[in-house]
Amino acid sequence: MCGIFGIISKTPVSKTDLNILAKHSQQRGKDSSGLFLYKNNEYYVHKADYPLTKLVKNVAPYSCSIVMGHSRLITNGLSDNQPIVRDNIGVIHNGIIVNHEGLWEHIGKKPQLEIDTEIIAAITQWHLESGGTVEDVSTTVLKLCQGVVACAVIIPQLGKLLIFSNNGSLYQGDKNDSIAFASESYPLTQIGCKNINQVKGVRILDIPKSNNSIYSEKQEIRKTNLIPTLTTSNFEEHLLEYKKVSIRRCTKCLLPETMPFIKFDADGVCNYCNNYKLRNIPKPKEELFELVESYRRKVGNDCIVPFSGGRDSCYGLHLVVKELQMKPVAYTYDWGMVTDLGRRNISRMCAELGVENIIVADDIEKKRKYIAQNLSAWLKSPHLGMVSILTAGDKHFFRHIETVKKQTGISLNLWGVNPLEVTHFKAGFLGIPPYFDEKRVYTHGISKQLRYQYLRFKAMLESPGYFNASLWDTLSGEYYRSFTKKSDYFHIFDYWTWDEKLVEDTLDSYDWERAVDTNATWRIGDGTAAFYNYIYYTVAGFTEHDTFRSNQIREGQITRDKALALVEDENRPRYPNIKWYLDTVGMDFKEVIQAVNAIPKLYPY
Numbered sequence: 001m002c003g004i005f006g007i008i009s010k011t012p013v014s015k016t017d018l019n020i021l022a023k024h025s026q027q028r029g030k031d032s033s034g035l036f037l038y039k040n041n042e043y044y045v046h047k048a049d050y051p052l053t054k055l056v057k058n059v060a061p062y063s064c065s066i067v068m069g070h071s072r073l074i075t076n077g078l079s080d081n082q083p084i085v086r087d088n089i090g091v092i093h094n095g096i097i098v099n100h101e102g103l104w105e106h107i108g109k110k111p112q113l114e115i116d117t118e119i120i121a122a123i124t125q126w127h128l129e130s131g132g133t134v135e136d137v138s139t140t141v142l143k144l145c146q147g148v149v150a151c152a153v154i155i156p157q158l159g160k161l162l163i164f165s166n167n168g169s170l171y172q173g174d175k176n177d178s179i180a181f182a183s184e185s186y187p188l189t190q191i192g193c194k195n196i197n198q199v200k201g202v203r204i205l206d207i208p209k210s211n212n213s214i215y216s217e218k219q220e221i222r223k224t225n226l227i228p229t230l231t232t233s234n235f236e237e238h239l240l241e242y243k244k245v246s247i248r249r250c251t252k253c254l255l256p257e258t259m260p261f262i263k264f265d266a267d268g269v270c271n272y273c274n275n276y277k278l279r280n281i282p283k284p285k286e287e288l289f290e291l292v293e294s295y296r297r298k299v300g301n302d303c304i305v306p307f308s309g310g311r312d313s314c315y316g317l318h319l320v321v322k323e324l325q326m327k328p329v330a331y332t333y334d335w336g337m338v339t340d341l342g343r344r345n346i347s348r349m350c351a352e353l354g355v356e357n358i359i360v361a362d363d364i365e366k367k368r369k370y371i372a373q374n375l376s377a378w379l380k381s382p383h384l385g386m387v388s389i390l391t392a393g394d395k396h397f398f399r400h401i402e403t404v405k406k407q408t409g410i411s412l413n414l415w416g417v418n419p420l421e422v423t424h425f426k427a428g429f430l431g432i433p434p435y436f437d438e439k440r441v442y443t444h445g446i447s448k449q450l451r452y453q454y455l456r457f458k459a460m461l462e463s464p465g466y467f468n469a470s471l472w473d474t475l476s477g478e479y480y481r482s483f484t485k486k487s488d489y490f491h492i493f494d495y496w497t498w499d500e501k502l503v504e505d506t507l508d509s510y511d512w513e514r515a516v517d518t519n520a521t522w523r524i525g526d527g528t529a530a531f532y533n534y535i536y537y538t539v540a541g542f543t544e545h546d547t548f549r550s551n552q553i554r555e556g557q558i559t560r561d562k563a564l565a566l567v568e569d570e571n572r573p574r575y576p577n578i579k580w581y582l583d584t585v586g587m588d589f590k591e592v593i594q595a596v597n598a599i600p601k602l603y604p605y
């Protein structure tokens with residue numbers, strides 16, 4: 001999530017160290033920035049709506065002996081920035097406190113800001129007012145708050161700085177006679193810290209006492225709303241079509257005649273069924289235990305779990321911690337299309353399992369602008385084979401995982417990818433035939449990739465708007481997705497059966513949040529899915545859900561009738577989610593939906 005850091009020294013901080021720490025923090029969030037400083041016997045807060053490295057340059061706090069920084073991925077409260085100050089207590093926080101709204105009543109106080117972080121200062125004050133000790137502040141905060149709390153709490157009146165976390169996204173190290181902390185260990189090694197250790201629990205440091213108010217510089221409020229509040233209208237909701245389509249389907253699974261490259265045999269069974277090889281047959285778990293043995297470490301984390309916050313990676317993280325007994329780092333790439341709910345589930349799981357979360361956050365405004373450019377181009381010449389351009393930006397996930405491996409020194413990756421999630425059809429609509437022997441692969445053959453690029457280029461020529469600033473972003477992401485060598489990785493679901501009921505029941509035990517607009521639990525952390533599935537359904541009469549449920553039928557997990565009933569429910573347009581998507585990319589709901597509805601259907605109508 002956000003990146004936080006601090007240097008607590010008796011002499012002016014090193015400019016080089018400060019720049020390194022600020023730069024690294026920015027990897028974790030770059031929506032806004034903040035500094036907390038001590039100079040001339042006073043504490044100061046500076047906040048800005050631009051990157052932290054720029055703020056450091058502008059404020060130039062090089063004569064200060066205490067500098068703390070915050071590089072924010074905004075999740076709660078757009079109108080506030082960090083550090084927050086309340087009752088003259090300063091806080092910088094990484095994480096999302098998922099129950100903050102309910103806590104205000106418990107402590108008998110009222111929020112003054114929108115941001116969840118404020119509750120940390122308020123609980124601290126409440127604890128101290130009720131006669132609690134400084135030593136126990138963190139226990140009280142962590143007992144009450146659900147979700148990740150990795151923070152620094154500055155109490156000038158008492159001359160104390162507390163740094164604490166419930167998931168380990170916080171490290172501390174020594175350098176000469178100063179102390180430094182950061183969200184990750186890597187920048188601390190870069191500045192040459194010794195005795196670097198992970199902070200799970202609390203460290204209490206002495207800082208100069210001051211009874212004066214923390215001086216807070218007025219902040220600018222950003223213009224682009226990165227976390228729009230949902231405003232709904234019946235008019236818009238009614239624009240969304242959901243027509244029952246009468247369409248020929250495979251007699252065994254649900255795939256319809258509009259599925260690319262589908263062929264039915266004399267019994268009406270499709271080639272996807274006839275070529276299907278069972279996927280959900282786990283190998284003995286002992287094999288995986290043996291494979292990972294040499295990666296285990298006595299101290300520190302030993303594997304990376306790619307972590308989107310969706311149901312499969314959340315369940316995978318649970319298995320890695322609870323069953324495989326490993327100490328993972330959960331790696332998340334936030335490109336601006338992780339839903340608020342997805343972010344909250346990331347926070348819940350990491351806090352509950354005590355797992356460090358390394359997040360790489362992209363330039364969210366830019367990424368969303370790219371989506372808007374591509375969506376506008378798409379709407380000018382709608383082509384189902386080009387829908388995937390809307391999610392091209394997330395492929396940089398594969399680039400950043402390499403950075404995370406390098407920075408943590410951990411090579412082992414354990415993936416929780418659902419074996420039944422196969423969506424051939426997206427490239428199928430572009431003209432790429434299904435490759436039935438495919439397992440879950442992360443590397444596509446070069447020739448397949450070239451063919452894909454060729455067909456896509458042809459489709460792009462139909463709408464010149466595709467040749468926009470995002471093109472390099474798309475191509476470079478795909479390059480990393482397809483061509484970088486992947487080593488030291490295993491799939492959790494090669495060893496544990498993927499059983500939907502078990503997955504959902506397990507996640508419920510973590511209070512995993514479900515979506516308000518669908519009964520489905522798949523893809524609810526992905527802000528793009530509701531919209532692209534709306535396109536597929538409206539034009540082709542099926543969605544990803546049909547392909548997923550069809551695999552479950554083939555695996556013998558559910559009957560065809562049950563699957564049919566499920567997709568009828570799951571394919572319903574998800575208005576709040578589609579609205580969120582179009583709001584975040586800044587597109588007009590009515591215009592976009594009317595354009596989608598007007599696309600000629602692929603089925604008799």
Ligand SMILES: NC(=O)CC[C@H](N)C(=O)O
Binds near residue numbers: 076082093096
């Ligand atoms: N990404 C984060 O860690 C967010 C911290 C806090 N919830 C905020 O919105 O600022």
